[in-house]
Amino acid sequence: MELYYSFSILIILAAIFSYINVRFLKFPSTIGIMIIALIMSIILVLLGSLTSKPLNDIASLIKEFDFTEILMGCMLNFLLFAGAIHINMSDLKEQRLPVIIFSTLGVIISAIVVGAGLYYTSNYLLPLINVHTEIPLIYCLLFGALISPTDPIAVLSILKQANVSKSLETKIAGESLLNDGVAVVLFAVLANLAYNPVVVATGRMDLSFAHIFDLFLREAVGGLLLGAALGYLAAYAIRTSHDYKVAVLITLAVVMGGYLIASSLHTSAPLAMVGAGLIIGESRRKLGTNKNSSVSTFWELIDEVMNAILFLFMGFQLLLIDDLIHYWLLGIICIIIVLFARFISIKIPTIIIPFKEKFSKGTIAVLVWGGLRGGVSIALALSVPESDYKETIIAVTYVVVVFSILVQGLTVGKVAKDIQ
Template identity: 50%
Template sequence: MDLFHLFSVLIVLSALFSFINFRYLKLPNAIGLMLVSLLFSFVILIAGNYFPVFKNDIVERMNSINFSELVLEGMLSFLLFAGAIHIKIEDLRNEKLTVLLFSTISVLISTMVIGISAYYVLNLMGIEVTLVHSMLFGSLISPTDPIAVLSILKSAGVSKSLETKIAGESLFNDGVAVVIFLTILNIAKPGATVTFESVAQLFVHEAIGGLILGAIIGYAGYKLIASIDNYQVEVLLTLAIVMGGYTLAHFTHVSGPLAMVVAGLITGNKSKKKGMSDTTAEYVDKFWELIDAILNAVLFVLIGLELLVIQINKLVLIAALFILVITLITRYISVYIPSIAVRFKEKMDNNTLMILTWGGLRGGISIALALSIAPEYDKDVWVTITYVIVCFSILIQGTTIGSFAKKIQN
């Protein structure tokens, strides 16, 4: 099946599952889509006992999709830009210390604690893994995904400050986590010469380079947009910023995700305010809202369908439950420690930390990074554990965060 027909099937399934969710389940779209996709996968697995050819054909189609490449090299750039374009710089500036600490220090703490804990848990259970590969897992499971939770928190009546904290953290920590993941991946390579200077240089090149590139392409896009008044061309220019900018980041070996966040912030604030007419700004907003909705629908359908191709090991599954608990505890620790510094500047009580902990959902980027790990790095173990945590995160945390936030604030 070629790329067009494969993507057509995904769009059809996304539309059908979205209809089922909207018409009958009435769950937040991301959560509902993943639930319906999982149920669909279970039906296929059960039907496979009676019609193995049917099941094997679908599994073969799923195996033909490079989920990791599709998300990391394609969808992620659009999703991060679409998320950043709607965040107001003024709101982000008010929360700059919190967002900075949560998207860097929290990710580093989470990577270390989860990585070391997973290493000991798995080896104690007889599943042999190395520490460096466990640290890879720690880095890929650390970034949070705001997609499924922000709309729920808004309906729960949380403050604008908390919304900005969650959105800002998850936009930037995706990029930071990818940089940490790539850094550890380089360390994990056989025969790699690792020094503090080389690791620091790689990290700085990826992260700082991505931020600088994002600022350059965002500002260049602003100058082009401000020089004309035609909504069709200006929408096309925003699309060029994403696709051209991400491609440029790939070839210059800097962080594409961080570049897209910065470019999105500039486009959503400077370009919309000073370079676009009201008509153009409205079209740009609606265009990127649709792109965001469509890609997220496809992403969560894919996450649900990945159940068909994951190799399940019962012992690893049990280990995943222990690591799931560790991940939740670590999430609290990773936001609590930076919050000590934040409290010198603003009030951040334990209720806020609890909402940040339970609202720290894991999503598609974690699965994509897990699937990108080489088989010799215990890929099947990490993919299974990641899948369990992501499913729990979206289906359990995602469906309860609204009522949890309301209860804890009363």
């Protein structure tokens, strides 16, 4: 029952914060909830200097939940499916080349640039001003891998509020849905290199192209193929069921059962949900109005509720970071590094690859500023095994994510409007 009580408290807080945001702040719902949670976290930290009880009580509640497992093993699958089911496949096909390039080559370029930038900053730049947070190169690259993918949850929720063109929205949304596979492979390889006892002892790891390509095929391609198979099977069942309640149950079964299958096959469950959602969504558009609207309404509700809980979680994660103020300078520098890396990861492909569509400076600006980081990066940072550098990675990741969601998320619509 403890889990039930804890989850009930989170739902109650999400409802209260949502009401406060809609009634007074009037921000996009996810951003408003996160702002209120951050303010509450700061108040609790300040109260903690007087009496530790309220701080310890809330911190204990947050610690009861394994954020990485909850997000990566449950919520992400629901949220990705809910996002993918509303994307038009014909729009995505038109933008398939930039989406594929930005979600693969772009992530790799960004991870390398971020890793190099953090390594130079922590080991050479900050010591000049007597700030010592030296981080080995492998951990810098690990941070680059976890912070480089744009977060599909943050991106999709913010794009609903931003006034961007359809083609640009498809590029950003499509990339954010697909780039998890590459990021997971990079993160897994680098984490094994950093933490595997055999690798640490011998200094040897299989970094051959064949091994990494095999990981990518199993995680990314395997996940998408599994999702496609589940999607076609579910779409057929929905078409022949002629019952909207059964249609909703089928989509739930795809998400929950698909995760179990993907886990047993060691493929990417999030990408499987993207593949299934895209195919079911495309099939859904050809169905009758009642079935179409019922499934759509159900997944919009799921999307809203889980987004509210997720961003509430992210706001309260501040309570779990000791001495965040100690990392403020490195965090601010990393914000600049991540934005620069995002620019490079977009600019280089547009120069070397002959896209049919020319990328203007304005389009690149929106792609850079609209590349939000969110819960996926925090979850990966929290999943980093214990080491002397874990707290630094978590704190810096949190600073970048908060800036990304609050500053970039609130201004991406204005940036898009100014270039149009």
